[in-house]
Amino acid sequence: MAEHSNGGRTALVIGGGLAGMLAVTALTGHVDTITVVERDRYPQGRAFRKGVPQARHLHILLSGGERALEQLLPGTVDALAEAGARSLELPRDLLTRTPTGWQRRFDERRHRTLSVTRPVLDAVVRERALRAAAGSGTRVEVLEATEAVGLTGDARRVAGVRVRSRDGARCGRDLTAGLVVDASGRGSRTPQWFAALGRTAPHEVTVDAGIAYATRMYRPGDAAAPEVGVNVPGWPACPCGLPGRLLPHRTARLLAPRIALRTVFLPRRPGLPAPPTAVEGAPSGPRKPASSVRRPTRG
Numbered sequence: 001m002a003e004h005s006n007g008g009r010t011a012l013v014i015g016g017g018l019a020g021m022l023a024v025t026a027l028t029g030h031v032d033t034i035t036v037v038e039r040d041r042y043p044q045g046r047a048f049r050k051g052v053p054q055a056r057h058l059h060i061l062l063s064g065g066e067r068a069l070e071q072l073l074p075g076t077v078d079a080l081a082e083a084g085a086r087s088l089e090l091p092r093d094l095l096t097r098t099p100t101g102w103q104r105r106f107d108e109r110r111h112r113t114l115s116v117t118r119p120v121l122d123a124v125v126r127e128r129a130l131r132a133a134a135g136s137g138t139r140v141e142v143l144e145a146t147e148a149v150g151l152t153g154d155a156r157r158v159a160g161v162r163v164r165s166r167d168g169a170r171c172g173r174d175l176t177a178g179l180v181v182d183a184s185g186r187g188s189r190t191p192q193w194f195a196a197l198g199r200t201a202p203h204e205v206t207v208d209a210g211i212a213y214a215t216r217m218y219r220p221g222d223a224a225a226p227e228v229g230v231n232v233p234g235w236p237a238c239p240c241g242l243p244g245r246l247l248p249h250r251t252a253r254l255l256a257p258r259i260a261l262r263t264v265f266l267p268r269r270p271g272l273p274a275p276p277t278a279v280e281g282a283p284s285g286p287r288k289p290a291s292s293v294r295r296p297t298r299g
Contacts, residue, residue, distance in 0.1 A: 012037065012161055012177035014148045017052060018122050020183035021129040025072045027181075028129075028138045035175060036142040037163055046083070046123040055118035057215040058247060061085075063111045073128050077114070080124050085116035086248050088229060096231040115229070115247045151180070151190075155198035190294070208290035 009031045013020045016038030024034055040051040048055050061069070061080075069076050081087060088094060090111040096103040133140040145166045152174050153159035161180055164172035182190050191201035229247040 009033075010035070010177045011179040011181065012175055013181045013183055014161060014188075015183035015185060016040075016042075016126070016142055016144070017183065017185065018125055019185065020181075021122075021126045022069075022072060023181045023183050024133060024140060025129045027179075028133045028136050028140075031138055031179070034133070034138060034140045035177065036140065037146050037148050037161065037175075038142060038144050039147050039166060041144045042126070043119075046117075046119045048119055052118060052122065055122075057118075057213050058245065059116055059118045059121060060088075060247065061114040061116060061121065063090075063113060066112065066114065069125070073125065073132060076125060076128050079128060080114060080116055080120065083116075083120045083124050085114040085120065088113045088115060088247070093228045094231050095228055096233070098233065148184070148189075151193040151197055152176070153197060158197070186292075188294075202294040204292055204294045206290050206292045 010033045011027050011031045012035045013023050013027075014037050016036045020036055020038070024036060027034055038051075040049050043049050066077050089107065089109055090113050091103065092105050092107045092109075094113075095105070130140060130142075143163070146163050147166050148161050148163050149172065150162040151158050151160070152162055158180050160174055160176035162172060162174050182188055191204070194201045226246075226248050229245065231245045
């Protein structure tokens with residue numbers, strides 16, 4: 001890793017969301033300074049923010065994700081449970097209806113899944129990642145309301161990131177770093193930035209399943225919140241034509257019981273309605289349902 005002008009090893013992470021904070025955790029102890037560039041200002045408490053539009057949809061953390069998270073940040077899964085995440089043992093705690101009837105439930109205790117809101121997941125990971133860094137030899141600086149607008153360097157080497165403030169005068173400056181991590185998600189402009197440096201854009205693979213989601217929260221009323229989830233996957237002869245999933249969880253703000261109902265729309269199947277642009281009490285479906293993976297090591 002290149003040495004910084006102050007004699008230390010530096011890294012810069014574009015994006016201060018979930019992926020960005022996990023990148024900070026992975027880098028902690030290996031560099032002297034980490035700078036995180038985040039477009040938004042973090043909300044007070046565990047609330048939704050503009051830069052994560054998919055946050056209002058149903059979220060679960062599967063057992064493999066839990067293990068990876070615990071390996072990076074020990075104690076995080078327990079912290080999520082304390083913050084209101086609901087633990088579900090699969091397949092025991094998920095009622096699944098298939099064309100042949102209700103799927104048999106097994107109490108294996110091998111695949112614990114957390115039903116958790118995205119604001120809680122992001123906030124807990126961010127708090128623990130920054131706390132872990134503070135107790136190490138790595139100094140972390142988070143630049144909120146700051147936008148990455150390009151890379152510095154040339155075709156041989158990326159030397160840093162050009163940023164500008166999103167507050168007031170929107171002044172720009174260059175930040176140098178020995179390592180740059182792009183954790184900005186779907187909105188990443190790395191291919192364009194590589195082209196501006198004369199570099200070949202990373203190899204990209206896109207899979208478009210042609211689906212969109214709509215989620216709505218329900219309060220269970222006087223009855224207690226259900227302790228299990230319900231899953232109705234789609235199949236060609238499904239009477240309603242639309243698969244759906246219902247999971248119990250607690251809200252990020254009030255920690256009151258809620259039920260998250262998600263419907264998966266398949267607009268490309270003949271005879272089915274197109275995904276709605278908006279659903280009362282729920283966010284619209286994702287604008288970019290396709291999933292893309294970039295592999296920088298491939299030309």
